[in-house]
Amino acid sequence: MTTTLKALxxxxxxxxxxxxxxNIQWCDGSEVEYNFLIKQMNKSGDLEALNQSNYPNCYLHxxxxxxxxxxxxxxxxxxxxxxxxxxxxxxxxxxxxxxxIDQLFKGAMKGRTMYVIPYCMGPVDSPYxxxxxxxxxxxxxxxxxxxxxxxxxxxxxxxxxxxNFVKGLHSTGDLDPEKRFIMHFPDELSIKSIGxxxxxxxxxxxxxHALRIxxxxxxxxxxxAEHMLIVGIENPQGETHYVACAFPSxxxxxxxxxxxxxxxxxGWKIWTLGDxxxxxxxxxxxxxxxxxxxxxxxxxxxxxxxxxxxxxxxxIKSDTIYTNVGLTEQNDPWWEDKNIGEPIIDWQGDKFNxxxxxxxxxxxxxxxSAVNNPSYSExxxxxxxxxxxxxxxxxxRKKLAPLVYEANNWKHGVLVGAGVASETTAAAIGEVGIVRxxxxxxxxxxxxxxxxxxxxWLSFSEKSxxxxxxxHVNWFRQNEDGKFLWPGFGENLRVLRWIIDRCESRVSxxxxxxxxxxxxxxxxxxxxDISKDVLEExxxxxxxxWLQEVxxxxxxxxxxxxxxxxxLSNEFDKLKSALT
Ligand code: OXD
Ligand code: MN
Numbered sequence: 416m417t418t419t420l421k422a423l424x425x426x427x428x429x430x431x432x433x434x435x436x437x438n439i440q441w442c443d444g445s446e447v448e449y450n451f452l453i454k455q456m457n458k459s460g461d462l463e464a465l466n467q468s469n470y471p472n473c474y475l476h477x478x479x480x481x482x483x484x485x486x487x488x489x490x491x492x493x494x495x496x497x498x499x500x501x502x503x504x505x506x507x508x509x510x511x512x513x514x515x516i517d518q519l520f521k522g523a524m525k526g527r528t529m530y531v532i533p534y535c536m537g538p539v540d541s542p543y544x545x546x547x548x549x550x551x552x553x554x555x556x557x558x559x560x561x562x563x564x565x566x567x568x569x570x571x572x573x574x575x576x577x578x579n580f581v582k583g584l585h586s587t588g589d590l591d592p593e594k595r596f597i598m599h600f601p602d603e604l605s606i607k608s609i610g611x612x613x614x615x616x617x618x619x620x621x622x623x624h625a626l627r628i629x630x631x632x633x634x635x636x637x638x639x640a641e642h643m644l645i646v647g648i649e650n651p652q653g654e655t656h657y658v659a660c661a662f663p664s665x666x667x668x669x670x671x672x673x674x675x676x677x678x679x680x681x682g683w684k685i686w687t688l689g690d691x692x693x694x695x696x697x698x699x700x701x702x703x704x705x706x707x708x709x710x711x712x713x714x715x716x717x718x719x720x721x722x723x724x725x726x727x728x729x730x731i732k733s734d735t736i737y738t739n740v741g742l743t744e745q746n747d748p749w750w751e752d753k754n755i756g757e758p759i760i761d762w763q764g765d766k767f768n769x770x771x772x773x774x775x776x777x778x779x780x781x782x783x784s785a786v787n788n789p790s791y792s793e794x795x796x797x798x799x800x801x802x803x804x805x806x807x808x809x810x811x812r813k814k815l816a817p818l819v820y821e822a823n824n825w826k827h828g829v830l831v832g833a834g835v836a837s838e839t840t841a842a843a844i845g846e847v848g849i850v851r852x853x854x855x856x857x858x859x860x861x862x863x864x865x866x867x868x869x870x871x872w873l874s875f876s877e878k879s880x881x882x883x884x885x886x887h888v889n890w891f892r893q894n895e896d897g898k899f900l901w902p903g904f905g906e907n908l909r910v911l912r913w914i915i916d917r918c919e920s921r922v923s924x925x926x927x928x929x930x931x932x933x934x935x936x937x938x939x940x941x942x943x944d945i946s947k948d949v950l951e952e953x954x955x956x957x958x959x960x961w962l963q964e965v966x967x968x969x970x971x972x973x974x975x976x977x978x979x980x981x982x983l984s985n986e987f988d989k990l991k992s993a994l995t
Contacts, residue, residue: 439531485859536620630861663840669691709785818889831887
């Protein structure tokens with residue numbers, strides 16, 4: 416396979432003369448190609464076959480121990496003007512960034528194969544989909560991209576027809592953290608990433624393209640690229656509502672997207688559209704519609720079990736690439752809270768010793784195609800996407816944020832999203848459990864100045880009078896003894912039901928200074944071991960605590976200076992005066 420598109424061929428030739436690979440392989444996305452690469456990596460030791468009777472077609476990859484998560488401090492947005500990247504991003508001038516990273520790419524692929532991966536983010540026949548080409552020297556990246564995107568011949572065909580594509584250049588380099596950079600050039604629609612093989616840094620279709628570059632494109636073209644799951648909730652009468660939820664990394668997006676309704680909720684069904692990224696457009700009638708640009712899942716393994724996420728647990732029993740989990744005596748994958756078997760080997764390949772390290776890395780991952788998911792929605796392939804009834808923001812907060820509340824209107828909802836804060840997790844290098852501001856769960860992923868991003872969100876109120884309602888949830892509230900107040904997982908359906916009831920104007924709500932809170936009678940607690948008092952506690956809004964929060968949001972907003980949209984300051988002022 417080569418290409419008829421001159422711009423693509425020229426770029427491939429240019430990269431080859433810079434990186435000096437031994438071979439060039441154009442990827443066609445076929446099963447034959449996938450199986451060949453898996454076999455080859457199995458031989459080279461890049462992958463280890465798991466117990467093929469218990470876990471058919473499942474393999475384990477072990478990363479370099481310094482390369483196990485996203486590296487936000489080494490991730491740059493390279494716009495001409497620093498202010499366009501904003502205080503929410505690391506910035507480098509494009510020329511300086513190219514010079515720095517091009518030095519590292521010189522000869523980087525010597526002795527290696529250079530793979531050319533044409534891919535499409537979104538169904539190939541969707542007008543909302545966008546294409547890219549990733550060049551990489553990592554076969555691990557190729558097989559992951561095969562599971563995560565629509566890649567190969569069909570994508571190339573679309574690229575050749577359209578004549579344009581996002582350029583992503585990746586090399587694992589020598590994995591030296593000092594020579595690791597993830598650079599984005601939004602004006603050029605290009606990405607350069609070197610020195611890491613970790614998913615979020617190396618599978619360039621995901622965070623780099625579908626969020627950082629796409630958010631920039633989306634602003635120009637009038638749509639939104641968001642860090643959101645998309646889920647369909649079917650009621651016993653067979654009607655389905657679609658909801659998009661933005662939660663920070665490793666805060667339960669995959670679990671919510673694949674939720675299994677508890678027995679006490681007969682007749683309800685959940686359909687997964689996506690677990691990480693949503694591209695949102697207004698259609699001609701002003702209805703917001705969503706597609707999932709991805710075609711697979713790169714999910715956090717620890718904590719996944721029959722109780723927390725049975726769909727995922729079953730889905731990763733075959734055709735899955737595991738990264739950085741432990742092993743049992745039977746050569747089955749092992750992770751914390753799997754609740755089956757015991758580990759004998761840890762994620763670094765050493766004999767398991769609980770004093771030394773956990774068996775699976777806290778950010779160990781599974782990569783699997785979405786077609787393996789028992790709850791995968793047929794509409795995930797629909798070119799026009801699905802209509803969105805509600806947008807839900809959320810974070811991991813021990814205190815303060817109630818189980819659920821509803822914004823008063825779209826503009827207030829933008830403030831709710833912009834004010835999100837959450838405890839950090841192992842998905843990125845750095846301290847875990849620190850509360851940080853993570854607006855719309857996009858802190859690591861917005862490819863431009865957050866102030867402009869909020870303006871863009873606000874502008875939707877002028878474009879449609881049928882916008883989704885906006886909500887905020889917190890599954891993680893704890894009591895004084897540090898015990899979670901809400902059971903979470905499948906029981907979260909009860910909260911989604913209230914959200915849909917509000918969208919359909921079926922229930923009233925209590926107005927508070929931060930927004931609308933459920934009347935306790937409207938949250939179904941049938942069969943739940945939850946007293947009315949606990950439910951009240953979950954729904955409490957303490958104005959004094961909120962005032963502190965609002966002051967902290969105010970300080971954060973100040974870092975955006977004059978660029979902060981006036982309408983957002985107005986919403987902020989309204990909230991502050993409601994609290995005082
Ligand atoms: C992810 C992340 O991998 O958000 O999805 O880090
Ligand atoms: Mn994510």
